[in-house]
Structure formats: structure tokens, C-alpha cells
């Protein structure tokens with residue numbers, strides 16, 4: 001990819017530390033000398049500080065991204081509170097809310113504020129600041145004309161791990177809490193929500209000490225489980241188990257990127273494949289070349305984004321957790337590189353989502 005000579009902060013960029021999302025300076029950029037045309041020069045720099053269009057550092061960790069009405073909506077954890085250690089010596093922040101951002105080019109993200117608020121006054125509520133609320137994923141239910149947000153709902157010490165549901169008529173919320181509990185009576189954890197070709201939606205989450213992945217069909221409203229489930233990717237569990245599933249489909253096959261199990265510490269992710277979402281699934285291999293990285297470029301999957309393109313681009317959306325200060329965790333987004341039907345994650349210092357699409361309208365607003 002051709003790099004712009006020297007990008008300075010653009011008109012929308014705030015003063016302060018440089019943003020990992022680089023905006024070109026319209027007045028100073030020599031467009032003849034620089035083959036990257038506006039807005040192609042907008043670049044993502046994995047692992048840098050990413051700011052929204054108002055200049056604030058983006059707080060959307062463990063995120064999920066939904067395309068709706070010609071724009072992308074990024075939902076994620078606001079981890080800007082103080083990082084403390086819980087009773088098990090693991091890092092945590094008080095739950096401050098789930099934030100959302102909107103973009104039409106995957107680079108300039110406009111803040112929509114907090115869309116799921118903490119329940120400050122009720123210590124027993126799953127959304128109380130003392131609890132763990134992580135990894136929001138939103139899907140649209142067109143039959144019910146509402147948006148459904150699923151999230152991890154755990155105790156302060158992760159002593160239990162449930163999933164919760166909140167719904168909203170508007171994509172940007174506010175989302176109303178509905179319920180939280182163990183799906184199908186099972187302990188859950190990091191999860192994905194995925195629609196199959198027939199419109200059925202599924203939860204995919206580890207259980208039983210990470211020794212199995214559950215693929216559980218949701219009810220028609222996508223607000224609860226239907227009771228139908230399959231158990232896939234059985235393993236010895238523990239570190240060698242699968243967590244942080246990011247599920248996507250390409251050329252009729254299903255793929256799942258999973259991390260191993262080491263809390264906030266990054267580890268080598270694997271890629272799994274299946275003909276059907278409900279399995280059977282098999283491990284295809286490591287996601288990254290071990291010569292290049294032994295810990296997925298210090299990141300863990302949040303989801304895989306498939307922008308509406310004709311060239312099948314799949315973007316790995318990951319978190320680079322900072323255990324000392326969780327709010328300073330960074331984002332690692334990279335396009336997957338395909339060798340036949342085998343995806344790889346390869347490092348790029350900076351890249352443009354625009355380069356991976358055919359035609360401006362495939363990423364922009366129609």
C-alpha cells in the first residue's frame with residue numbers, strides 16, 4: 001500500500017497526542033505527489049491511540065459493529081474508570097456504560113454517547129458499577145423492529161458469568177435492560193451473536209471451563225435462547241480452550257477466530273472452520289505466522305467485521321488490553337489475508353479500509 005509522505009493532523013483532528021486514526025490535512029496535502037486520494041488517505045493505525053471526531057479517545061472495548069442504514073455502529077465497553085484489582089487479583093474497572101460510535105468509512109467515528117447506562121442505585125442489579133458488563137453485540141430484529149444488545153454479565157470477581165439482554169427501538173439507544181442469566185442454564189463467557197442464512201440467530205459462547213463451545217439458537221425475537229443447542233470445539237479446556245469467538249462467513253463456509261484462555265494477556269489465536277454454523281467445527285490452525293507474532297500482535301478478538309463489499313473483505317477487530325489501565329487499551333484492526341480458503345492475520349502499520357473495497361459507495365452512505 002502506498003503511504004502518504006507525511007500526514008499532519010487534519011481539520012477535524014484535535015490538539016493533543018496523535019490519533020491512531022489519521023485524517024489528512026486538506027490544505028497541505030500535495031495530491032499530485034500523493035497517489036492516495038481523498039478520502040482514501042484516511043488510515044487506521046493498529047495499536048495507536050484512536051480518537052473520535054470530537055477528539056476524545058474512543059472507549060469501545062470488546063466491541064461489536066453493526067451496519068445499519070448505510071452506516072456502521074460500533075458498540076463497546078467504556079473502561080475509562082480507575083483500574084483496580086478484584087479479590088482474585090484480576091484487573092477490573094467499575095461499569096460505566098456501553099458507548100456507541102457511528103461511521104460511514106470505518107475511520108472517522110462520531111460519538112453517540114452512552115447507550116446502555118449503569119444502574120447506579122441498585123447493588124444487586126446486573127448493570128451496577130460493581131458488576132462486570134463486557135463485550136456488547138447488537139443485532140437488529142426486523143420482525144420486532146427493535147435492536148437487541150447482548151452482553152457478558154458477571155460478578156465483580158468473574159465468580160459467575162451470565163449473558164444479559166437490553167433492547168431499543170433506536171439503534172443509538174437508550175437500551176433498556178431486559179434480563180440476565182445463564183443461557184440454557186450454562187456458564188457463559190466471551191460470545192458472538194450470528195445470524196444464519198435462514199435468518200435464525202445464534203449465540204456462540206464457551207462453557208464448562210472452556211472445554212466446549214456452545215452454539216445456541218435464539219428465539220424469534222433474538223432476546224433469549226430457544227433451548228436448541230449444539231456443543232462444538234471440544235478440548236481439554238483451560239489455556240488450550242477457546243474463548244473470544246469472532247464468527248464470520250466466506251464463500252459459503254463458516255469461520256471462527258478464537259483466542260486461547262489467558263485473561264487480559266494476549267495469546268496465539270486460532271482459526272476454526274465449519275460447513276454449518278451449528279457444526280461440526282474443526283481447528284484449521286494458528287491465525288498468525290508464529291515467526292511474525294506469538295500473541296496475535298498483542299491482541300484478542302472482539303469480532304470480525306465484513307463490510308458490504310464485493311471482494312469479501314473481512315476485518316479482524318481486536319483489543320490490545322492494558323491490564324494496568326484498562327481504559328488505555330488500544331484497538332488492533334487488520335484485514336484478513338486469504339490464501340485460498342485459509343485466512344491469516346498479518347501486521348500492517350497503517351492501512352485504509354478504502355483500499356479493501358470496490359467503489360466508494362460500498363463503504364460510504366448510499
Ligand code: GAL
Pocket residue numbers: 062090134135190243244261262263264300
Ligand atoms: C478475557 C476476556 C475479557 C475479560 C478478561 C478478564 O479473556 O476476553 O473480555 O473478561 O478476560 O480477565
